[in-house]
Amino acid sequence: MMSKPLKLDLRKVHSARSERVKSIQIHPTEPWMMVALYNGRVHVWNYETQNIVKSFEVCEPPIRSAIFIPRKNWLVTASDDMLIRVFNYNTHEKVHMFEAHSDYIRCLIVHPTQPYLLSSSDDMLIKLWNWENKWQCMHVFEGHNHYVMQIVINPKDNNQFASACLDRTVKVWQLGSSHSNFNLEGHEKGVNCVDYYSGGDKPYLISGGDDNLVKIWDYQNKSCIQTLDSHGHNISSVKFHPSLPIMLSGSEDGTVRIWHANTYRLENTLNYNFERVWCIACTQTSNHIAIGYDDGSVMIKLGRDEPAISMDANGKIIWAKHSEIQQANLKTMGDVEIKDGEKLPITVKDLGSSEVYPQIIKHSPNGRFVVVCGDGEFSIYTAMALRNKSFGAGLEFVWSIDSSVYAVRESNNQIKVFKNFKEKSSFKPEFGCDAIFGGHMLGVRSTGGLSFYEWDTLELIRRIDIQPKSVFWNEGGELVTLATSDNFFILKYLPEAVTHAKETKEGVSEDGIDDAFEVLNEMNEVIKNGLWIGDCFIYTNAVNRLNYFVGGEIVTISHLDKEMYLLGYIAKDNRLYLGDKELNIMSYSVLLSVLEYQTAVMRRDFETADQVLPTIPREHRTRVAHFLEKQGFKEPALAVTTDSEHKFELSLQLGQLKTAYQIAIESEKWKQLADLAINKCEFGLAQECLRHARDYSGLLLLATCAGNAEMIGKLATTSETSDVNNVAFISYLLLGKLDECLEILISTNRLPEAAFFARTYMPSQISRVVQLWKESLASVHQKSADALADPMKYENLFPGLEEAKTVEAYLIERGRISVPACKYPQIIPNLHRNPIEEAKVWSANKAARPKTPQLSPKHSPRHSPLPTRKESPIPPKADALEEELEEEMNNLDISADGVDVDVDADEDDLLKED
Numbered sequence: 001m002m003s004k005p006l007k008l009d010l011r012k013v014h015s016a017r018s019e020r021v022k023s024i025q026i027h028p029t030e031p032w033m034m035v036a037l038y039n040g041r042v043h044v045w046n047y048e049t050q051n052i053v054k055s056f057e058v059c060e061p062p063i064r065s066a067i068f069i070p071r072k073n074w075l076v077t078a079s080d081d082m083l084i085r086v087f088n089y090n091t092h093e094k095v096h097m098f099e100a101h102s103d104y105i106r107c108l109i110v111h112p113t114q115p116y117l118l119s120s121s122d123d124m125l126i127k128l129w130n131w132e133n134k135w136q137c138m139h140v141f142e143g144h145n146h147y148v149m150q151i152v153i154n155p156k157d158n159n160q161f162a163s164a165c166l167d168r169t170v171k172v173w174q175l176g177s178s179h180s181n182f183n184l185e186g187h188e189k190g191v192n193c194v195d196y197y198s199g200g201d202k203p204y205l206i207s208g209g210d211d212n213l214v215k216i217w218d219y220q221n222k223s224c225i226q227t228l229d230s231h232g233h234n235i236s237s238v239k240f241h242p243s244l245p246i247m248l249s250g251s252e253d254g255t256v257r258i259w260h261a262n263t264y265r266l267e268n269t270l271n272y273n274f275e276r277v278w279c280i281a282c283t284q285t286s287n288h289i290a291i292g293y294d295d296g297s298v299m300i301k302l303g304r305d306e307p308a309i310s311m312d313a314n315g316k317i318i319w320a321k322h323s324e325i326q327q328a329n330l331k332t333m334g335d336v337e338i339k340d341g342e343k344l345p346i347t348v349k350d351l352g353s354s355e356v357y358p359q360i361i362k363h364s365p366n367g368r369f370v371v372v373c374g375d376g377e378f379s380i381y382t383a384m385a386l387r388n389k390s391f392g393a394g395l396e397f398v399w400s401i402d403s404s405v406y407a408v409r410e411s412n413n414q415i416k417v418f419k420n421f422k423e424k425s426s427f428k429p430e431f432g433c434d435a436i437f438g439g440h441m442l443g444v445r446s447t448g449g450l451s452f453y454e455w456d457t458l459e460l461i462r463r464i465d466i467q468p469k470s471v472f473w474n475e476g477g478e479l480v481t482l483a484t485s486d487n488f489f490i491l492k493y494l495p496e497a498v499t500h501a502k503e504t505k506e507g508v509s510e511d512g513i514d515d516a517f518e519v520l521n522e523m524n525e526v527i528k529n530g531l532w533i534g535d536c537f538i539y540t541n542a543v544n545r546l547n548y549f550v551g552g553e554i555v556t557i558s559h560l561d562k563e564m565y566l567l568g569y570i571a572k573d574n575r576l577y578l579g580d581k582e583l584n585i586m587s588y589s590v591l592l593s594v595l596e597y598q599t600a601v602m603r604r605d606f607e608t609a610d611q612v613l614p615t616i617p618r619e620h621r622t623r624v625a626h627f628l629e630k631q632g633f634k635e636p637a638l639a640v641t642t643d644s645e646h647k648f649e650l651s652l653q654l655g656q657l658k659t660a661y662q663i664a665i666e667s668e669k670w671k672q673l674a675d676l677a678i679n680k681c682e683f684g685l686a687q688e689c690l691r692h693a694r695d696y697s698g699l700l701l702l703a704t705c706a707g708n709a710e711m712i713g714k715l716a717t718t719s720e721t722s723d724v725n726n727v728a729f730i731s732y733l734l735l736g737k738l739d740e741c742l743e744i745l746i747s748t749n750r751l752p753e754a755a756f757f758a759r760t761y762m763p764s765q766i767s768r769v770v771q772l773w774k775e776s777l778a779s780v781h782q783k784s785a786d787a788l789a790d791p792m793k794y795e796n797l798f799p800g801l802e803e804a805k806t807v808e809a810y811l812i813e814r815g816r817i818s819v820p821a822c823k824y825p826q827i828i829p830n831l832h833r834n835p836i837e838e839a840k841v842w843s844a845n846k847a848a849r850p851k852t853p854q855l856s857p858k859h860s861p862r863h864s865p866l867p868t869r870k871e872s873p874i875p876p877k878a879d880a881l882e883e884e885l886e887e888e889m890n891n892l893d894i895s896a897d898g899v900d901v902d903v904d905a906d907e908d909d910l911l912k913e914d
Helices: 495-504 592-602 606-615 618-630 634-640 644-654 657-667 670-679 683-693 696-706 709-721 725-735 738-747 751-761 763-778 782-786 801-814 821-826 835-848 878-891 907-911
Strands: 010-017 021-026 032-037 041-046 051-057 063-069 074-079 083-088 094-099 105-110 116-121 126-130 136-141 148-153 160-165 169-174 182-185 191-196 204-209 214-218 223-228 235-240 246-251 256-260 266-270 277-282 288-293 296-302 309-311 316-321 324-329 348-353 360-363 369-374 377-382 388-393 396-399 405-411 414-419 422-427 435-437 442-446 449-453 460-464 470-473 479-483 488-493 517-523 527-533 536-541 545-550 553-559 565-570 575-579 585-589
Touching: 021 277, 021 288, 021 296, 032 063, 032 288, 032 296, 041 063, 041 074, 074 105, 116 148, 160 204, 169 191, 204 235, 204 246, 214 246, 246 277, 309 565, 316 360, 316 575, 360 396, 369 396, 388 405, 396 435, 405 435, 414 442, 470 527, 479 527, 479 536, 527 565, 536 565, 536 592, 545 592, 553 618, 592 606, 592 618, 618 634, 618 644, 634 644, 644 657, 670 683, 683 696, 696 709, 696 725, 709 725, 709 738, 725 738, 738 751, 738 763, 751 763, 763 782, 763 801, 801 835
Parallel strands: 021 063, 063 105, 105 148, 148 191, 191 235, 235 277, 309 360
Antiparallel strands: 010 296, 021 032, 032 041, 041 051, 063 074, 074 083, 083 094, 105 116, 116 126, 126 136, 148 160, 160 169, 160 191, 169 182, 191 204, 204 214, 214 223, 235 246, 246 256, 256 266, 277 288, 288 296, 309 316, 316 324, 324 348, 360 369, 369 377, 377 388, 396 405, 405 414, 414 422, 435 442, 442 449, 449 460, 470 479, 479 488, 488 517, 527 536, 536 545, 545 553, 565 575, 575 585
């Protein structure tokens, strides 16, 4: 069978005009492309955002080589001033600079494991530098007779490297020897570039020269095994791609040519009209290829991101490494402790080579077969021994749920369905076919949307106006995920509606059966890959999070540090397995019991959910409770959760004060419970909660609302003792205890406020407070202290002071008389009172009476009853109304949902410290 051309998707992802690019490199972990320019500058592009993220003005002469050293966060440049410069690419700091050669420096490479840097130059020397030894030159390699244009380290033997020179030779060296091991001679002119083959066991080198030729060498046999003659000018760069079966060559004729690494056939020629090609870069960790030209740089992407890897239900994994098929079995790990996110210590077994370059590998549903797709062909093998069962031409291949049935997209308008490896039927979709999807139905994507067909009859079930990238069916065939480039949809398949429509011919149109699917959810999240477990959809998204979706809720299992690909779930291990581009296998714990419980809840099968619940470990029940809460089942969530915080929140939401009260006793959540108790008018419980919470402001609110002067008095004393002076001040002020208010202001050194308070309410105390204020202010500014006037010395500055003192004495006297609240209708409002006139009348009456012993003002109550309105007598039924209200208050039940609270307890108990 003749080999077919490689079918690798190729697209340009970045393009930028600039000065001549002499060196280009791709960062192995960041989305960065570094270009070294002929004008002495270095730019680092983010090829995903198309922006320059870092820029360095290195020197005026051209820079011919620049490399990343990621493990040190360094960027190293070599320029025509013979200097090597080292920068920290995070801080832009110049770490080191030294003169390395006596002529232009052509190339820099870094050792993959040792602290070594190799440089080659027009001085015909190669030098080895050790950055851990203060950049000392450890070795000089001599032997070339012309400019040494490029050097490259052997990826299979890090102690060996090769060099390309204009003396027409390629030399192979060992790090420990100053002289080359051997020469490879065959180019008719100078050699500009060289690279090692990194795949398989082939000991190959590739070189390009000014003779316009590309040569492939077997460096073990020291012979040229192939010469590629296609370019029309000097070859400036050559590369073996480290993960794809291709070679690349760039030339001063302005083209980059892509060759098949096994057949040496020319697969593609790229010309972006950027003039001469000078450099090509690629990396092991991605399919991106960067190209440097006279007029700028271009980045292309070849092939698929997703590795060719598949796992069956028993844990047998098959993947492709280049064209080699390898297998690993999770069972062989034994009883090794597995930790989430750590690489699994699996044993790899070689199964053989594939006849096509594998781009997709997929097990059949029963795991007996595996299909390998690539190069426009497919081959079906037995999974155990990799024996070929069938092959054929096809752009895409998908399995049905029946492992004996599969479909092949032969072209953009032809699909064939096979059963037991024999063609069963074929059809041409009405709107063509861009892609096909397997599962419970055959999905066909076209310009008209996504069409679902029955496997047996190829009858159209439904055409949906959507262009999905992927389609994922659950095992039962009831649910399907359609993932687009921007979001994903969860659809429910309704077989009863389909059967009814087929029988009655109702609801059938040219787009199929209208009621075949019901849209359950639409989520604005980009899915990379996914799979179903029951009714739970597990997937990875664009920001590398491992999530699962159930019942409208997204739960994050883990944040991944790189892009990972889902392989499958093994129920007996309760673990989910993933692989990366480097074919490392990792796993994460996902409890099947949790997924089964959530599936049962989503199906409203609460009997099954109750049976599954005891099997869920206690530490995972809070997650289940959160799920129940989001589904609206708050009471079951309260019963399931083990987290006291969550239980308390649910209790508050459900208004279950008794449960919340018990949790508050253990967790000191009195403030939240007090708010709920107030909302439910459970003032006795609220009072106790506020006391436990030491919420003096809340207690003041309750006391003032109740008009409880005794409680306010206790609160004033307690808050003053606890240094909650604002509450103490307000409490004393409400009680009319002005002396205590004044003393609080003085004791807290708020002397200006104390002076004005005395001027307003207690003019007899002004002198004392002003004297204290003057003494305090004198320690800071004597002139300011002297400016304060004392009424004892400057009576003329305080007109009406004596009248104010008389009013003060009058109000003190009136404060001894307590007026009950029921007399409120007879009281004249303050707005209509004239305390000065009242004081004059009181003073005249006092002078006419014989003198009686007086109480000290400091110990007299500060209540200030007001004169009554003679024109507003008490309504006839006021006493009866008062008695009725008092009786209702005595009969008011304020117990909190079974919580016994002594509302009539002594305020000493309610305000005492816990």
